[in-house]
Amino acid sequence: MVSESHMNVVILCGGQGTRAYPYTRRMPKALMPVDDVPIVEQVMRIYASFGYWDFILSVGYLKEQIIEYFADAPSRFGWRVTCVDTGDTTDTGGRILGVKDLLTPTFHATYCDGLGDVDLDALLQFHKEHERAATMTAVPLRSQYGIVGFEQDSGKVTHFEEKPIIRDRWINAGFFVFDNDVFDQWEGGNLEREVLPALADNEELFIYQHEGFWRSMDTHKDQQELTPLWAEHGRSFIDLASQNRLANDSRVETA
Numbered sequence: 001m002v003s004e005s006h007m008n009v010v011i012l013c014g015g016q017g018t019r020a021y022p023y024t025r026r027m028p029k030a031l032m033p034v035d036d037v038p039i040v041e042q043v044m045r046i047y048a049s050f051g052y053w054d055f056i057l058s059v060g061y062l063k064e065q066i067i068e069y070f071a072d073a074p075s076r077f078g079w080r081v082t083c084v085d086t087g088d089t090t091d092t093g094g095r096i097l098g099v100k101d102l103l104t105p106t107f108h109a110t111y112c113d114g115l116g117d118v119d120l121d122a123l124l125q126f127h128k129e130h131e132r133a134a135t136m137t138a139v140p141l142r143s144q145y146g147i148v149g150f151e152q153d154s155g156k157v158t159h160f161e162e163k164p165i166i167r168d169r170w171i172n173a174g175f176f177v178f179d180n181d182v183f184d185q186w187e188g189g190n191l192e193r194e195v196l197p198a199l200a201d202n203e204e205l206f207i208y209q210h211e212g213f214w215r216s217m218d219t220h221k222d223q224q225e226l227t228p229l230w231a232e233h234g235r236s237f238i239d240l241a242s243q244n245r246l247a248n249d250s251r252v253e254t255a
Contacts, residue, residue, distance in 0.1 A: 014060025028062040049241035058095040092191035110174040116214030117237040133182040137175035
């Protein structure tokens with residue numbers, strides 16, 4: 001059995017990032033900086049802080065820039081980074097399917113543009129416990145707008161709330177765990193609209209609920225907002241996760 005630290009991490013990096021135009025006309029979205037580091041590298045740092053070093057980047061659009069950036073990854077980061085060209089227009093499900101022959105029996109997968117303080121140890125443990133093929137991390141929906149509360153009868157305003165979290169609605173946050181036999185039930189090319197619903201219909205998909213920090217970067221405005229947020233939340237989270245991993249490794253070695 002493959003040890004947890006040698007599990008693959010697949011990161012989807014091949015999309016055209018059309019919502020971030022014009023910035024993605026010359027730079028792939030994966031390399032757009034957040035806190036002075038390409039966002040895909042920030043995603044990889046999350047996984048590395050939990051001891052995962054074997055990355056498969058499913059690339060496509062402007063792939064040459066990503067391949068060049070990670071050409072010296074073993075010496076610069078101590079990571080194994082394999083870039084696989086899955087096509088410029090391949091959909092999200094196809095980008096995972098396109099690397100299936102490289103994958104460990106259980107593997108992580110996520111998007112290149114979502115950052116969160118997800119406990120990957122707890123995520124993997126949850127995946128093992130439900131004994132199904134797929135786990136998806138979900139987060140409560142954050143409204144894009146502020147809301148106003150008022151009395152229904154009189155119309156008198158009672159309060160304002162800026163972009164509240166809607167606790168009874170949950171959204172896909174990436175940070176998946178899959179068993180390799182999931183490909184026996186992989187239906188369609190779009191991960192979100194076809195593959196995941198089919199897995200749910202087959203009772204093979206479970207949700208790991210994450211209520212901590214999470215944000216995605218779809219637009220340039222998102223990039224501007226995410227940079228200070230990740231500087232505040234991400235650095236301390238990664239440092240703590242790394243310290244915990246080193247402490248656990250030390251206990252294992254002395255046991």
